[in-house]
Amino acid sequence: MADNKKKVEQITSMDEDFAKWFTDIVKKAELIEYTSVKGCMVIRPYGYAIWENIQKILDTRFKELGHENVCMPMFITESLLNKEKDHVEGFAPEVAWVTYGGSEKLEERLCVRPTSETLFCEHYSNIIHSYRDLPKLYNQWVSVVRWEKTTRPFLRSREFLWQEGHTIHETAAEAIAETERMLDVYADFCEQALAIPVIKGKKTESDKFAGAVSTYAIEALMHDGKALQAGTSHYFGDGFAKAFDIQYTDRENKKCYPHQTSWGVTTRLIGAVIMTHGDNNGLVLPPAIAPTQAIVIPVAQHKEGVIEAATALTEQLKAAGIRAKLDASDNSAGWKFAEYEMKGVPVRIEIGPRDIENGCCVVATRHNGEKTVLPLEGIGDAVKAKLTEVRDGLFARALANREKRTYDCKTTDEIKEVLEKNGDGFIRAMWCGSPECEKKVKELTGVSSRCIPFGIEHNGDKCVCCGKDADTLVYWGNAY
Amino acid sequence: MADNKKKVEQITSMDEDFAKWFTDIVKKAELIEYTSVKGCMVIRPYGYAIWENIQKILDTRFKELGHENVCMPMFITESLLNKEKDHVEGFAPEVAWVTYGGSEKLEERLCVRPTSETLFCEHYSNIIHSYRDLPKLYNQWVSVVRWEKTTRPFLRSREFLWQEGHTIHETAAEAIAETERMLDVYADFCEQALAIPVIKGKKTESDKFAGAVSTYAIEALMHDGKALQAGTSHYFGDGFAKAFDIQYTDRENKKCYPHQTSWGVTTRLIGAVIMTHGDNNGLVLPPAIAPTQAIVIPVAQHKEGVIEAATALTEQLKAAGIRAKLDASDNSAGWKFAEYEMKGVPVRIEIGPRDIENGCCVVATRHNGEKTVLPLEGIGDAVKAKLTEVRDGLFARALANREKRTYDCKTTDEIKEVLEKNGDGFIRAMWCGSPECEKKVKELTGVSSRCIPFGIEHNGDKCVCCGKDADTLVYWGNAY
Numbered sequence: 001m002a003d004n005k006k007k008v009e010q011i012t013s014m015d016e017d018f019a020k021w022f023t024d025i026v027k028k029a030e031l032i033e034y035t036s037v038k039g040c041m042v043i044r045p046y047g048y049a050i051w052e053n054i055q056k057i058l059d060t061r062f063k064e065l066g067h068e069n070v071c072m073p074m075f076i077t078e079s080l081l082n083k084e085k086d087h088v089e090g091f092a093p094e095v096a097w098v099t100y101g102g103s104e105k106l107e108e109r110l111c112v113r114p115t116s117e118t119l120f121c122e123h124y125s126n127i128i129h130s131y132r133d134l135p136k137l138y139n140q141w142v143s144v145v146r147w148e149k150t151t152r153p154f155l156r157s158r159e160f161l162w163q164e165g166h167t168i169h170e171t172a173a174e175a176i177a178e179t180e181r182m183l184d185v186y187a188d189f190c191e192q193a194l195a196i197p198v199i200k201g202k203k204t205e206s207d208k209f210a211g212a213v214s215t216y217a218i219e220a221l222m223h224d225g226k227a228l229q230a231g232t233s234h235y236f237g238d239g240f241a242k243a244f245d246i247q248y249t250d251r252e253n254k255k256c257y258p259h260q261t262s263w264g265v266t267t268r269l270i271g272a273v274i275m276t277h278g279d280n281n282g283l284v285l286p287p288a289i290a291p292t293q294a295i296v297i298p299v300a301q302h303k304e305g306v307i308e309a310a311t312a313l314t315e316q317l318k319a320a321g322i323r324a325k326l327d328a329s330d331n332s333a334g335w336k337f338a339e340y341e342m343k344g345v346p347v348r349i350e351i352g353p354r355d356i357e358n359g360c361c362v363v364a365t366r367h368n369g370e371k372t373v374l375p376l377e378g379i380g381d382a383v384k385a386k387l388t389e390v391r392d393g394l395f396a397r398a399l400a401n402r403e404k405r406t407y408d409c410k411t412t413d414e415i416k417e418v419l420e421k422n423g424d425g426f427i428r429a430m431w432c433g434s435p436e437c438e439k440k441v442k443e444l445t446g447v448s449s450r451c452i453p454f455g456i457e458h459n460g461d462k463c464v465c466c467g468k469d470a471d472t473l474v475y476w477g478n479a480y
Numbered sequence: 481m482a483d484n485k486k487k488v489e490q491i492t493s494m495d496e497d498f499a500k501w502f503t504d505i506v507k508k509a510e511l512i513e514y515t516s517v518k519g520c521m522v523i524r525p526y527g528y529a530i531w532e533n534i535q536k537i538l539d540t541r542f543k544e545l546g547h548e549n550v551c552m553p554m555f556i557t558e559s560l561l562n563k564e565k566d567h568v569e570g571f572a573p574e575v576a577w578v579t580y581g582g583s584e585k586l587e588e589r590l591c592v593r594p595t596s597e598t599l600f601c602e603h604y605s606n607i608i609h610s611y612r613d614l615p616k617l618y619n620q621w622v623s624v625v626r627w628e629k630t631t632r633p634f635l636r637s638r639e640f641l642w643q644e645g646h647t648i649h650e651t652a653a654e655a656i657a658e659t660e661r662m663l664d665v666y667a668d669f670c671e672q673a674l675a676i677p678v679i680k681g682k683k684t685e686s687d688k689f690a691g692a693v694s695t696y697a698i699e700a701l702m703h704d705g706k707a708l709q710a711g712t713s714h715y716f717g718d719g720f721a722k723a724f725d726i727q728y729t730d731r732e733n734k735k736c737y738p739h740q741t742s743w744g745v746t747t748r749l750i751g752a753v754i755m756t757h758g759d760n761n762g763l764v765l766p767p768a769i770a771p772t773q774a775i776v777i778p779v780a781q782h783k784e785g786v787i788e789a790a791t792a793l794t795e796q797l798k799a800a801g802i803r804a805k806l807d808a809s810d811n812s813a814g815w816k817f818a819e820y821e822m823k824g825v826p827v828r829i830e831i832g833p834r835d836i837e838n839g840c841c842v843v844a845t846r847h848n849g850e851k852t853v854l855p856l857e858g859i860g861d862a863v864k865a866k867l868t869e870v871r872d873g874l875f876a877r878a879l880a881n882r883e884k885r886t887y888d889c890k891t892t893d894e895i896k897e898v899l900e901k902n903g904d905g906f907i908r909a910m911w912c913g914s915p916e917c918e919k920k921v922k923e924l925t926g927v928s929s930r931c932i933p934f935g936i937e938h939n940g941d942k943c944v945c946c947g948k949d950a951d952t953l954v955y956w957g958n959a960y
Contacts, residue, residue, distance in 0.1 A: 033603060033606055033607065035552075035553055035599065035602060035603070036557050036559075036560055036602060037553050037555045037556070037557055037590060040553035040554075040555055041553065042550065042551070042552055042553070042599070042603050043550060043551040044550055045548035045549065045550055045618070048548075048549050048550050048551055049548070049549070051551075052549065068525035068528075068529070069525065069528050069529070069532065070522065070523060070524055070525055070528050071522070071523040071528055071531075071623075071641065072515075072522055073515055073517050073520035073521065073522070073639055074520075074554075074592075074623060074625070074639055075517045075520055075576075075639070076517070077516050077517055079516075080516055092582075093582045093583065094581075094582050095581075095582065096555075096578045096580070096581050096590075097578060097579065097580040097581075098576045098577060098578050098579075098592065099577065099578075099579045099580065100576070100577040100579065100589075101574075101575075101576050101577075101627035101638075102572075102573045102574050102575065102627045103573065109580075110517060110576075112554075112578065112592070119515065119522070122515060122516060123513060123515070123522050126513055127513065138525070142623075143551075143554060143622075145554070147581035147582045147584075158581075159553055159554055159555070161551065
């Protein structure tokens with residue numbers, strides 16, 4: 001077990017330094033590698049396979065709901081970016097500008113897309129003429145660039161991968177329904193596939209997407225009590241349509257402005273998975289997105305029949321639709337245990353001579369270290385059931401952490417006390433709705449508004465800051 | 481049929497103006513739309529669905545052969561691009577340069593990747609230490625940017641989508657085998673899935689990829705007799721490894737330079753499909769990549785039972801694994817016929833009251849306009865067989881066109897005569913190997929060397945240009 005120890009010692013403990021623990025994991029689990037371009041990273045095969053699994057699940061869901069994939073250019077002319085006032089103010093300070101093509105200076109500089117509303121709008125204005133052309137339910141899987149000062153892998157990088165949905169509708173009601181529907185898709189994906197519980201809600205005015213009428217978000221709580229925005233869905237009204245002169249002829253033959261939405265999730269979700277489920281032995285992956293769901297490790301593999309039995313077992317698992325892998329390499333069992341723990345493989349299956357004799361194998365679950373002896377007969381279904389158990393166990397643990405770290409507060413002093421005593425977490429507190437109070441809460445306590453949750457009871461009737469009447473409950477937190 | 485006529489009249493005839501016919505199709509079949517950024521286009525849902533089908537087939541094949549997907553940054557620092565002399569000379573004149581991040585001028589400018597050898601090399605130098613780390617078989621699906629002066633959708637655009645495989649091996653032999661293997665994968669894909677016959681061969685020295693020891697390519701002949709390079713596979717030797725200081729400790733504990741390859745195909749393949757199979761009624765898609773393989777059109781759909789029968793038929797086709805769609809919209813049958821002809825849907829199925837009575841339907845194949853009456857019982861298998869017929873028919877027709885347009889020539893005068901008489905095509909002629917003769921053939925006749933084909937007999941023993949001894953057969957052509 002010397003190798004095992006060595007490997008585990010390489011990770012900083014999460015209690016000692018959570019930030020360092022995080023970067024240790026992204027490197028040691030071989031998710032990313034740094035490059036000479038600051039804030040840009042290589043997503044390595046293991047990290048990219050996780051992203052491909054996320055893509056597969058979401059893309060299938062988007063298409064079931066009638067969305068179609070498209071691909072917009074990565075460049076936006078400066079004049080196009082400038083068309084919607086709020087939008088350009090929000091994004092211009094953080095875009096990368098292309099000024100030369102080869103050795104020639106461009107007549108007009110181009111920004112590398114930080115998001116693609118302007119491109120979609122230009123396109124809509126070319127292809128939408130009549131109500132018959134509506135709705136358009138579009139999506140694209142691309143990378144975008146935002147020139148961040150401080151960068152961290154997956155959480156905040158200058159280039160990141162995402163999907164951006166862009167839809168356009170006849171009526172405001174239809175567009176709002178789409179905004180809500182896609183927020184629900186994201187929430188369901190996070191909870192079911194990633195086993196991350198989320199709060200669905202609305203952003204305050206100060207925290208809206210640049211150019212949106214309203215922004216909805218899902219907010220998750222990480223292991224360290226910090227909040228992470230896991231996905232957003234925006235309703236644009238007809239603001240962009242007016243700025244880009246997109247009009248259609250309606251059923252009464254009148255010219256009208258259509259209503260738009262956009263919504264997105266990013267590779268940040270991988271950061272959320274790490275910080276929600278990971279532990280001091282490394283990554284812990286929810287089964288739905290794990291590149292390998294079950295790793296089979298032969299014990300005493302030099303003995304007759306062991307490799308054969310392990311191979312047969314692996315094939316049985318694959319036939320049951322499980323992403324199973326056999327590691328019959330000459331590394332020690334200890335090394336293998338540590339390696340697949342680091343990589344967060346949900347289920348490890350050991351099979352040795354005695355197991356073969358007894359017609360069984362040992363199934364260990366990564367997230368809680370529990371071992372069960374299971375018969376080889378029907379092992380496919382048994383491991384599938386285990387994977388469901390793993391997802392449920394991860395979700396329950398993350399939910400318990402969030403509940404433990406969610407505090408109801410009546411005053412800013414109370415917020416300060418709670419945070420001092422318990423560390424970061426979600427603060428639930430009433431708010432009068434004034435931007436001044438929102439700002440002051442941040443100044444006094446450090447937490448910012450995360451969202452105004454949907455369908456949750458009030459926990460008081462006075463603003464946590466000014467003490468005046470308040471009928472809006474807000475989740476506050478220290479955010480990534 | 482008024483609508484039908486109208487639609488068809490909108491396309492320029494291919495015999496009248498092939499270039500205009502091409503751009504008419506990409507617009508009218510709704511594959512792309514132009515944007516305000518010159519040379520960059522929107523790939524619309526129908527075009528992108530074709531690309532997704534191409535991706536699915538190739539990605540599956542790459543993974544079966546052990547390749548893993550990764551994602552490199554889109555930016556390359558100028559100093560990194562400069563590391564390999566030939567490479568930078570080849571690409572620097574046509575890259576887009578980012579010089580500002582927000583309002584701050586960058587200390588070092590960044591180019592938007594025109595290709596990613598330099599990024600892969602930097603990464604390899606970080607992760608490869610021992611022979612145990614080899615080989616690495618990587619691929620990525622991204623877009624790249626080359627600042628072309630003259631642009632055309634799919635054929636030559638400033639941004640285009642592609643996959644770039646990058647592999648690194650212990651030995652030259654292994655890397656060469658990989659280069660050849662991937663050329664075979666491309667050739668097989670083009671012939672089987674796209675129904676485009678290709679010539680496999682090696683590029684001449686003057687036409688190699690910047691930084692490669694040798695470049696292999698597959699060359700296709702378009703309907704108008706012009707050549708199109710459909711995919712390339714490069715062997716790098718250890719040149720990049722030396723430039724980027726990538727070394728590994730071999731089995732004898734010695735430091736060695738590894739050997740590399742790269743290979744790619746692009747959205748250009750969609751251009752190749754259009755120009756190989758398309759006709760004056762629009763696009764003609766090979767079944768493997770057609771977003772809709774069979775369109776079901778109810779005839780006299782207001783009559784009782786027609787929509788129901790057409791729906792049942794569509795479901796039967798889907799159950800057989802066919803990408804089938806029903807168009808029960810209130811557009812006229814004539815409009816529908818023209819629409820799906822324009823979109824190149826391989827098989828159209830008509831079903832009306834009389835067909836239902838007779839328990840059959842009418843199956844029309846797009847590429848040759850043939851109609852067959854087929855029984856509804858077992859229609860799934862029958863249509864699958866039709867789709868195979870369509871692929872075979874397309875391939876045979878494309879091959880016949882290529883054979884008809886391939887000419888053996890002994891002198892440059894003969895080349896000129898042949899081209900003048902027949903228009904563009906492949907010229908097969910011997911070459912002495914001197915770059916001067918290669919250049920002179922181009923000057924005198926207009927055709928450039930396309931490739932030195934593998935495994936094809938000589939058609940003479942004297943150079944087509946200088947008349948000296950020659951033992952290399954070359955395919956020459958006027959290329960896209």
